[in-house]
Amino acid sequence: MKQNIDNKQELFTGAEIFVKCLEAEGIDLVFGYPGGAVLHIYDELHKQNSVTHILVRHEQGAVHAAEGFAKSSNKPGVVLVTSGPGATNAITGIADAYMDSVPIVVFTGQVRTALIGNDAFQEVDTVGITRPCVKHNFMITDVKDMANTIKKAFYVASTGRPGPVVVDIPKDITEDKCEFVYPEKVSMRSYNPSVQINDKDIDLAVEKILKAKKPVIYAGGGVINSNASDELTKLAKYLNFPVTNTLMGLGCFPGSDPQFLQMLGMHGSYEANMAMHDCDLLIAVGARFDDRITGRLDKFSPNATVVHIDVDPSSISKNIKAHIPINGDVKDCINKIIKKTMDKKLKPMNLDSWWEQINEWRKKDSFKYIQEKDIIKPQYVVDRLYEITKGDAFITSDVGQHQMWAAQLYKFNKPKRWINSGGLGTMGFGLPSAMGVQFANPDSLVCCITGEASIQMCIQELSTCLQYGLPIKIINLNNRYMGMVRQWQEFFYEKRYAMSYMDALPDFVKLTESYGHVGYKVENPNDVDSAIIEAINKKDKLVFLDFITDPNENVFPMIATGAAHNKMILS
Amino acid sequence: MRHIISVLLENESGALSRVAGLFSARSFNIESLSVAPSEDPSASRMTIVTSGDDNVIEQIVKQLDKLLDVIEVSEITSNEHIEREIAFVKIENKSIDESMMEDLSKNEFLKVHKTKNNEIIIECVDSPKKINDFLRSIDKIAVKIVRSGSVGVNSN
Numbered sequence: 001m002k003q004n005i006d007n008k009q010e011l012f013t014g015a016e017i018f019v020k021c022l023e024a025e026g027i028d029l030v031f032g033y034p035g036g037a038v039l040h041i042y043d044e045l046h047k048q049n050s051v052t053h054i055l056v057r058h059e060q061g062a063v064h065a066a067e068g069f070a071k072s073s074n075k076p077g078v079v080l081v082t083s084g085p086g087a088t089n090a091i092t093g094i095a096d097a098y099m100d101s102v103p104i105v106v107f108t109g110q111v112r113t114a115l116i117g118n119d120a121f122q123e124v125d126t127v128g129i130t131r132p133c134v135k136h137n138f139m140i141t142d143v144k145d146m147a148n149t150i151k152k153a154f155y156v157a158s159t160g161r162p163g164p165v166v167v168d169i170p171k172d173i174t175e176d177k178c179e180f181v182y183p184e185k186v187s188m189r190s191y192n193p194s195v196q197i198n199d200k201d202i203d204l205a206v207e208k209i210l211k212a213k214k215p216v217i218y219a220g221g222g223v224i225n226s227n228a229s230d231e232l233t234k235l236a237k238y239l240n241f242p243v244t245n246t247l248m249g250l251g252c253f254p255g256s257d258p259q260f261l262q263m264l265g266m267h268g269s270y271e272a273n274m275a276m277h278d279c280d281l282l283i284a285v286g287a288r289f290d291d292r293i294t295g296r297l298d299k300f301s302p303n304a305t306v307v308h309i310d311v312d313p314s315s316i317s318k319n320i321k322a323h324i325p326i327n328g329d330v331k332d333c334i335n336k337i338i339k340k341t342m343d344k345k346l347k348p349m350n351l352d353s354w355w356e357q358i359n360e361w362r363k364k365d366s367f368k369y370i371q372e373k374d375i376i377k378p379q380y381v382v383d384r385l386y387e388i389t390k391g392d393a394f395i396t397s398d399v400g401q402h403q404m405w406a407a408q409l410y411k412f413n414k415p416k417r418w419i420n421s422g423g424l425g426t427m428g429f430g431l432p433s434a435m436g437v438q439f440a441n442p443d444s445l446v447c448c449i450t451g452e453a454s455i456q457m458c459i460q461e462l463s464t465c466l467q468y469g470l471p472i473k474i475i476n477l478n479n480r481y482m483g484m485v486r487q488w489q490e491f492f493y494e495k496r497y498a499m500s501y502m503d504a505l506p507d508f509v510k511l512t513e514s515y516g517h518v519g520y521k522v523e524n525p526n527d528v529d530s531a532i533i534e535a536i537n538k539k540d541k542l543v544f545l546d547f548i549t550d551p552n553e554n555v556f557p558m559i560a561t562g563a564a565h566n567k568m569i570l571s
Numbered sequence: 572m573r574h575i576i577s578v579l580l581e582n583e584s585g586a587l588s589r590v591a592g593l594f595s596a597r598s599f600n601i602e603s604l605s606v607a608p609s610e611d612p613s614a615s616r617m618t619i620v621t622s623g624d625d626n627v628i629e630q631i632v633k634q635l636d637k638l639l640d641v642i643e644v645s646e647i648t649s650n651e652h653i654e655r656e657i658a659f660v661k662i663e664n665k666s667i668d669e670s671m672m673e674d675l676s677k678n679e680f681l682k683v684h685k686t687k688n689n690e691i692i693i694e695c696v697d698s699p700k701k702i703n704d705f706l707r708s709i710d711k712i713a714v715k716i717v718r719s720g721s722v723g724v725n726s727n
């Protein structure tokens with residue numbers, strides 16, 4: 001009898017299995033917030049040491065933190081929240097991760113299976129609500145599926161074009177017991193992320209590359225996701241092709257390289273947008289021709305042959321027809337092109353006259369600003385931060401003018417240093433994502449460039465930063481306006497500033513101090529450098545620098561919605 | 572252009588809403604949609620009739636293919652194919668005369684059923700175009716029309 005029992009596999013509760021799965025997956029950090037439906041899981045987390053749980057102050061913060069963690073490392077971010085309001089609070093973050101292809105897995109508690117569909121306390125149809133903003137989602141309805149589903153979730157989130165995966169777990173599943181085996185591999189017949197690259201397409205592209213007289217490489221976040229920055233840089237340097245980046249792609253090609261045309265699009269540089277408009281060969285790499293990039297579609301790059309390299313076939317020819325579509329992992333595709341050009345020592349055309357033209361455009365110096373005596377220009381703060389940190393800091397940002405100035409003026413020489421919300425444009429992203437970045441890079445300098453409106457959307461995370469000793473530097477470009485809204489109202493609504501003035505602002509210095517951090521208000525342009533240096537020197541402290549900046553400054557250049565690229569407003 | 576898209580779909584809960592949600596979220600047209608078991612007990616086959624220019628259809632196929640519950644997608648209208656639909660039309664007895672009744676029963680694509688309450692149900696299996704023609708011909712007297720939506724298969 002006894003022997004019989006010994007032979008039997010040990011049984012574990014769903015909650016125990018959950019924690020074992022994270023361990024087996026190599027996850028050591030989870031951002032979350034407890035509640036009724038996930039209490040069994042929290043109890044198990046409490047009993048062990050291999051998975052650390054970070055308690056945020058709002059579920060949106062947990063998801064943004066997981067995004068920051070994932071974007072600045074090579075690991076997926078993990079979130080754990082409760083059912084109902086826990087899940088709904090997480091949705092903004094999930095949608096954000098979906099738009100920007102960030103590999104995260106979000107575990108949501110759910111009411112007991114017997115109660116599902118009964119409008120039970122804290123019940124919400126999480127799988128239904130999140131369906132349009134996830135790469136995929138699952139509900140676990142049998143504890144025997146727990147390990148397999150979790151394995152699948154991580155696999156789906158981090159392969160192919162990455163994205164968020166939600167796993168909804170009813171409470172009774174975390175009590176039920178079964179054996180634990182973590183599958184070594186998963187296969188799903190309806191999901192095959194490893195695409196076979198078509199060599200014929202590569203040959204066609206190479207032919208165009210070698211004949212192009214006015215080429216441009218337009219590289220986006222897909223290059224960073226595929227860890228292909230080195231390859232892209234190598235190829236572009238060999239070919240002597242100009243490179244422009246999308247907002248998400250910044251850092252995938254060295255920002256201080258002379259071949260870099262800066263960011264393109266609505267607030268992109270004159271030279272980047274003009275080159276896109278006039279080029280004869282447009283090589284899009286891991287980018288998706290977003291409407292903030294293309295402006296007016298029928299006037300976009302009218303004379304170019306478009307080569308589009310992307311891992312997601314549905315991104316190709318979605319907005320702009322690709323003449324040469326290349327579907328595959330960006331890194332593999334670039335390596336194939338390198339083999340057929342550089343490795344064979346084949347030379348592209350002489351591009352002197354194209355570069356002459358580009359240098360002519362560059363003379364407009366379209367990101368320029370004038371720092372006057374009395375009032376701090378927001379661009380000046382970003383500029384000084386760049387110089388003082390030598391371009392080596394991790395920079396997160398919120399959404400608005402400050403985000404554009406950060407993107408324009410901080411030159412990113414390495415990938416995964418620029419962490420922002422591009423697709424969804426989520427105010428509130430900056431601070432919590434900086435927490436994730438700091439956890440992934442504990443010894444690095446992490447700065448959050450924000451505005452006085454955005455920072456208030458997730459300001460509660462200052463408390464999380466204190467609890468875990470995160471020495472983030474918050475660079476608040478305080479113009480007392482929702483600046484980007486004010487700018488649009490100035491240009492397109494005859495200066496009727498409806499609801500864009502930020503009245504009743506808190507004293508940010510006192511606020512930060514009340515959370516146990518350090519804060520300084522900076523009003524004089526002469527104090528900008530010393531404030532930044534002092535903040536950086538406070539290595540163990542979160543420092544909030546409240547820069548009082550010119551409220552009337554606008555982001556230039558600007559292409560109005562629906563205008564063509566060569567119709568930029570320069571000042 | 573009208574297109575028929577055939578989708579092999581995992582029998583997972585929620586798979587259908589993923590497809591339906593995709594069409595509404597990206598504002599693709601759906602003219603008809605039908606789902607039923609397939610040769611594989613763990614998968615269903617869905618036939619979607621939609622319309623759009625070539626770019627739209629290319630996007631629909633790619634977006635469907637991207638859904639994790641979708642095993643296989645094919646656009647069947649660009650090759651030889653057979654397409655059929657079934658329609659039931661209910662007609663009140665009083666609105667139909669002898670000669671009409673005779674015409675109906677002669678038509679090999681139609682079947683005529685009679686209900687207890689003396690109503691007539693015409694069953695029609697044909698291509699949607701023919702069904703449309705037939706429905707137009709009895710437009711004035713039809714009380715209720717029930718259509719299945721098309722199914723189709725490549726025949727080359």
Ligand SMILES: Cc1ncc(C[n+]2csc(CCOP(=O)(O)OP(=O)(O)O)c2C)c(N)n1
Binds near residue numbers: 398400428452477
């Ligand atoms: C959650 C959310 N709500 C509203 C918006 C619309 N929006 C975009 S920029 C902006 C103003 C941001 O103001 P601030 O953070 O002060 O930055 P600034 O533009 O002044 O640099 C607003 C309201 C948004 N992007 N996100």
